[in-house]
Amino acid sequence: xxxxxxxxxxxxxxxxxxxxxxxxxxxxxxxxxxxxxxxxxxxxxxxxxxxxxxxxxxxxxxxxxxxxxxxxxxxxxxxxxxxxxxxxxxxxxxxxxxxxxxxxxxxxxxxxxxxxxxxxxxxxxxxxxxxxxxxxxxxxxxxxxxxxxxxxxxxxxxxxxxxxxxxxxxxxxxxxxxxxxxxxxxxxxxxx
Amino acid sequence: xxxxxxxxxxxxxxxxxxxxxxxxxxxxxxxxxxxxxxxxxxxxxxxxxxxxxxxxxxxxxxxxxxxxxxxxxxxxxxxxxxxxxxxxxxxxxxxxxxxxxxxxxxxxx
Numbered sequence: 001x002x003x004x005x006x007x008x009x010x011x012x013x014x015x016x017x018x019x020x021x022x023x024x025x026x027x028x029x030x031x032x033x034x035x036x037x038x039x040x041x042x043x044x045x046x047x048x049x050x051x052x053x054x055x056x057x058x059x060x061x062x063x064x065x066x067x068x069x070x071x072x073x074x075x076x077x078x079x080x081x082x083x084x085x086x087x088x089x090x091x092x093x094x095x096x097x098x099x100x101x102x103x104x105x106x107x108x109x110x111x112x113x114x115x116x117x118x119x120x121x122x123x124x125x126x127x128x129x130x131x132x133x134x135x136x137x138x139x140x141x142x143x144x145x146x147x148x149x150x151x152x153x154x155x156x157x158x159x160x161x162x163x164x165x166x167x168x169x170x171x172x173x174x175x176x177x178x179x180x181x182x183x184x185x186x187x188x189x190x191x192x
Numbered sequence: 193x194x195x196x197x198x199x200x201x202x203x204x205x206x207x208x209x210x211x212x213x214x215x216x217x218x219x220x221x222x223x224x225x226x227x228x229x230x231x232x233x234x235x236x237x238x239x240x241x242x243x244x245x246x247x248x249x250x251x252x253x254x255x256x257x258x259x260x261x262x263x264x265x266x267x268x269x270x271x272x273x274x275x276x277x278x279x280x281x282x283x284x285x286x287x288x289x290x291x292x293x294x295x296x297x298x299x300x301x
Contacts, residue, residue: 022245026235026236027236027241027242027245027247028230028242028269029242029247029249030247031227032294032297035226035298036297039222040213040214042214043212043213044213058218061214061218061222062218062225065222066226066229069229069230
């Protein structure tokens with residue numbers, strides 16, 4: 001069970017309901033308490049989901065809070081405020097992925113040849129390799145980076161990505177292939 | 193790092209960033225935006241009501257609250273004209289120390 005799934009099962013406490021009610025009544029002190037209580041959680045979550053490109057994390061945290069404020073009237077305490085906010089954050093990330101990939105001219109870029117090389121026997125994933133992988137991922141085109149993240153971190157299938165972005169499955173697969181190839185090429189260049 | 197398996201493992205194995213904390217500037221900006229959004233749809237809860245609910249006011253809010261002005265004035269947001277807001281929004285770890293000021297609350301110290 002993922003952390004998010006565990007979170008979604010947590011229940012609202014009396015404190016959650018009181019805080020939501022006070023924010024709804026436009027109590028400025030409650031609004032400050034709301035921000036202080038959940039900004040770190042949301043920032044950590046969004047920074048993780050957008051890692052290694054953090055430039056959007058701050059914008060999305062603000063969007064999550066504004067959306068929460070607009071909808072707090074509908075918060076009925078079926079889940080904890082924490083889970084409710086994480087749910088909004090999850091949707092914001094998905095929207096961000098969809099927006100970037102929808103705008104991506106996936107079919108217009110040249111196909112890069114995937115280079116084959118000898119298998120690295122010593123594929124112990126040491127910290128420095130991970131850091132280097134993160135750095136390379138961070139330097140990829142944003143659409144490629146998000147495709148790889150969606151595929152390998154969020155386990156989205158090509159057809160799910162296609163449905164979410166309005167692209168064809170074939171276009172997604174080709175773009176994924178190019179993203180992998182570009183990642184691979186940069187990795188190998190960095191090894192030279 | 194050439195076969196598909198090792199590429200997948202490498203991408204999956206990218207370490208999660210360590211837990212991150214939102215900056216005090218970000219929290220301050222969010223708070224300002226939320227209160228601004230709240231004022232956009234009608235008056236805030238008046239400082240008199242806020243205080244009656246047991247919440248503590250900062251010295252400036254206290255001044256507004258005890259002033260002989262109509263209640264609607266006490267529903268305004270004095271933070272809009274307060275230097276603490278500006279410092280909070282633009283300076284990380286801003287040197288502001290007013291008790292019960294929201295922008296002080298956000299300072300990570």
